[in-house]
Amino acid sequence: MTAVLPEKPTRETRDREATTAPATKRRKPRNREQFVVMIGLILFALYSVAPVWWLIVNSTKNRRDLYNTNGLWFGEFNLWNNLSSLFTYNNGVFLRWMGNTILYAGGGALVCTIISVAAGYSLSKFNYRGRGVGLAVVIGSFLVPSTLITVPLFLLFSQIGLVDTIWSVLIPLFISPFGVYLAKTYVDGTIPDELLEAARLDGSGEFRTFIQIVMPMMRTGAATVFILLFVSNWNNFFLPLTMLRGSDKWTVGVGLYSWFVDKNQSYVDLTALTITGALISVIPLAIVLISMQRYWRTGVTLGALK
Amino acid sequence: MSVNSAIHQPATRSGASTVPPRRSWRPTHNRAGAMLAVPFFVGFVFVFVLPIAYAVFQSVYTVRSDGGLGLSESTTVFAGFDNYARAFGDEAFWASMVRVALFAVIQIPISLGLSLTAALLLDAVTGERRGGLFRALLLVPYMVPAIVATLVWVYLYSPRTGPLTAAGNLVGADVNFFSPDILWGSIGNLIVWMVLGFNMLIMYSALRGVDRSILEAARVDGAGAFRTAWSVKIPNIRGSLVLTGLISIIGMLQIFNEPLVFRGASPQTVTKDFTPIMSIYFQAFTSNNYNYAAALSVLLAVVIGLFSFAFYKLTTRKANS
The missing domain is CATH 1.10.3720.10 (MetI-like)
Incomplete structure (x- = not known):
C-alpha cells in the first residue's frame, strides 16, 4: 500500500498544471497517479469501515445466524428483537x-x-x-x-x-x-x-x-x-x-x-x-x-x- | 487511547509560552486573575499530586498477617524498601515491560508508517469532495469507543463469530488469532485500526500546512510525486511525526484494555502479568496486594518518565542537527 507512483509527469505538463489546471484537462500521467492514490485510499477506507459494517450486520442477527451465516452479510432480520432483549x-x-x-x-x-x-x-x-x-x-x-x-x-x-x-x-x-x-x-x-x-x-x-x-x-x-x-x-x-x-x-x-x-x-x-x-x-x-x-x-x- | 494523554504538545513549545505578559498591571488585577486558576490547581493537587504521594507512602508499607492460630488478623507495618526489592526481583513484571517494549518497537513504526501513507495519499488526491469523503471514512474508527473496538475485533478474530478465520482457511492458512505466536499481531492490528484515522488527521493537517511554494519548487525541479513526498513533505512534517510517535509510546506503556479483553477470549495465553498495568491491576484487585501494587506503580512511573525524557531528547537532537 505504498504510494509508489508509476510515472513522473514531464516538466511542461506539471508547469502548465501548476499555473492553470482545470480539473477536466488533466494529462495521462496525472491520471495514473490519481488512480494509484485512489486505490490506496479505497483500501484504507475498506479497512476502516469493514469492522463497523460487521458490527451493524451482526446486531441484526439472532443467535443461530450469528454463528452460522456469513458475518459480512445479513441473515434473518432480528434487530428489533435484539434491541428489546437488550433493553429489558x-x-x-x-x-x-x-x-x-x-x-x-x-x-x-x-x-x-x-x-x-x-x-x-x-x-x-x-x-x-x-x-x-x-x-x-x-x-x-x-x-x-x-x-x-x-x-x-x-x-x-x-x-x-x-x-x-x-x-x-x-x-x-x-x-x-x-x-x-x-x-x-x-x-x-x-x-x-x-x-x-x-x-x-x-x-x-x-x-x-x-x-x-x-x-x-x-x-x-x-x-x-x-x-x-x-x-x-x-x-x-x-x-x-x-x-x-x-x-x-x-x-x-x-x-x-x-x-x-x-x-x-x-x-x-x-x-x-x-x-x-x-x-x-x-x-x-x-x-x-x-x-x-x-x-x-x-x-x-x-x-x-x- | 484517551485524548487526555493523546494530544500533547512536544514540550518545545512550552519555552515560548512561559514568557510572562509584558505589561505590568496593578497587582489587584493579577490577584483576581490568579483566583481563576485556583479551582484547577486545587483539583490538580487532589487528583494528581496526592495520589502519587500516597502511592509512594503506601509503597513503603506492607501487610503482615500474624494470626497464626486461625485468627486471620493482619497489621500494616513499615517495610522500607522491601516492596521495591521484591519488585526489582519480580521477573514477571520486568518480562511484561520487555514484552510491551518489544511490541512497541515493532508496532509503532508500522502503525505510524500506515498513517503517514494514508495522510500522503489524502494530500495527493485531487478534488475537495473526494478528499473530504475519504477523510471521513478513515475517521470512522475514531468514533468507536476503544473498548467496543476491542470487543468487535475479538469477535472478528474468533473462529465462531468472525469471518477472518474462515477467510484464512480459504487461502489455506490455518490461523488462530489467539495463539501465542499470533496474539501480538492481532493486538497490533487492532491498535492500528483504532489510531490510524486519528494519527492520519494530525499528519494530514501538518501536510496541509507545508508551504505550497516549496512543493511548487520541487515540482519545477522535476521531482516526481514519490520523490516530493519522501524528500520534501515528510521532512517538513517531522514535528507531527514526533508528536504522534510520543502519543503512541505513551499509549503503549499503559496498554491494558486490549490484552484484558483478549484475556477473556484466551486466558491461558494472556496471563495476569501480560503487561505492566495488568500486573498492577491484578496485584491490587485480585491479590489484594495494595502496597506492592503501589510500589509497582511508582516504578512504572519512573520508567515512563525516563522513556519520555529520552525520546524527547533524542528527537529534538535529531531535529536540531
Whole structure:
C-alpha cells in the first residue's frame, strides 16, 4: 500500500498544471497517479469501515445466524428483537449504563471545560508569582498516563470513602491539564489585551470581565475543549473499572465487558446482546462527533499546525 | 487511547509560552486573575499530586498477617524498601515491560508508517469532495469507543463469530488469532485500526500546512510525486511525526484494555502479568496486594518518565542537527 507512483509527469505538463489546471484537462500521467492514490485510499477506507459494517450486520442477527451465516452479510432480520432483549435484560440495566456514561462523559467534560477555561485565561492574561511554575506543571503532566494515576487514586479514594460512588469517577474527570493548555492557547489567540484594558477602564471587575466578555468570546475554544474531553471520557474504561463495584453505577464499556466475560463462564449466551449493545453504545459518541466535527478537527490539528 | 494523554504538545513549545505578559498591571488585577486558576490547581493537587504521594507512602508499607492460630488478623507495618526489592526481583513484571517494549518497537513504526501513507495519499488526491469523503471514512474508527473496538475485533478474530478465520482457511492458512505466536499481531492490528484515522488527521493537517511554494519548487525541479513526498513533505512534517510517535509510546506503556479483553477470549495465553498495568491491576484487585501494587506503580512511573525524557531528547537532537 505504498504510494509508489508509476510515472513522473514531464516538466511542461506539471508547469502548465501548476499555473492553470482545470480539473477536466488533466494529462495521462496525472491520471495514473490519481488512480494509484485512489486505490490506496479505497483500501484504507475498506479497512476502516469493514469492522463497523460487521458490527451493524451482526446486531441484526439472532443467535443461530450469528454463528452460522456469513458475518459480512445479513441473515434473518432480528434487530428489533435484539434491541428489546437488550433493553429489558436484567431490568433494563443497559439503559442505566448508557445514562451513567452520558452523565460521566457529559457532566465531567462540562465541569472540566469551565475549570479549564478559567485556568487557561488566568495563565494567559495575568502575571503573578507561580504562574510560570503552574504552566510548567500543566505541560509536564501531559506525559503522565492517566492509567498510571488510577490505581494510586483508588488507594486514596478508598481511604476517604469515595470508592464505588459516582464521584470517584467524576472528580478525576474534572481536572485535565490538556484542557487547560488547549484553553490557554485559545485565549492567547482570541482575546486581545486591549479589550481587557478597556473593560478595566470602564470599571469592570475581573470576574465580571471574565463572565461577560471573555466567556462569550471563548465559545468556540470551549466547545473544542468540551468535545475532546467528552470523547476521552466516553472512551475511559480503566477508571470506572477500577473505581466502581456496583453494576448500577457502571459505564456502558464496563457493562459490555462484563457481559463479554460472563459469556465464557455462565450458561447464558450474551454474545448477541453484547454485539447489539456495542452498536448502540457507538451512537451517542457518533452523534456528538459528527454534529460538532468542526470543533474537534481544529482541536486535533492544533498540535500539528505551526 | 484517551485524548487526555493523546494530544500533547512536544514540550518545545512550552519555552515560548512561559514568557510572562509584558505589561505590568496593578497587582489587584493579577490577584483576581490568579483566583481563576485556583479551582484547577486545587483539583490538580487532589487528583494528581496526592495520589502519587500516597502511592509512594503506601509503597513503603506492607501487610503482615500474624494470626497464626486461625485468627486471620493482619497489621500494616513499615517495610522500607522491601516492596521495591521484591519488585526489582519480580521477573514477571520486568518480562511484561520487555514484552510491551518489544511490541512497541515493532508496532509503532508500522502503525505510524500506515498513517503517514494514508495522510500522503489524502494530500495527493485531487478534488475537495473526494478528499473530504475519504477523510471521513478513515475517521470512522475514531468514533468507536476503544473498548467496543476491542470487543468487535475479538469477535472478528474468533473462529465462531468472525469471518477472518474462515477467510484464512480459504487461502489455506490455518490461523488462530489467539495463539501465542499470533496474539501480538492481532493486538497490533487492532491498535492500528483504532489510531490510524486519528494519527492520519494530525499528519494530514501538518501536510496541509507545508508551504505550497516549496512543493511548487520541487515540482519545477522535476521531482516526481514519490520523490516530493519522501524528500520534501515528510521532512517538513517531522514535528507531527514526533508528536504522534510520543502519543503512541505513551499509549503503549499503559496498554491494558486490549490484552484484558483478549484475556477473556484466551486466558491461558494472556496471563495476569501480560503487561505492566495488568500486573498492577491484578496485584491490587485480585491479590489484594495494595502496597506492592503501589510500589509497582511508582516504578512504572519512573520508567515512563525516563522513556519520555529520552525520546524527547533524542528527537529534538535529531531535529536540531
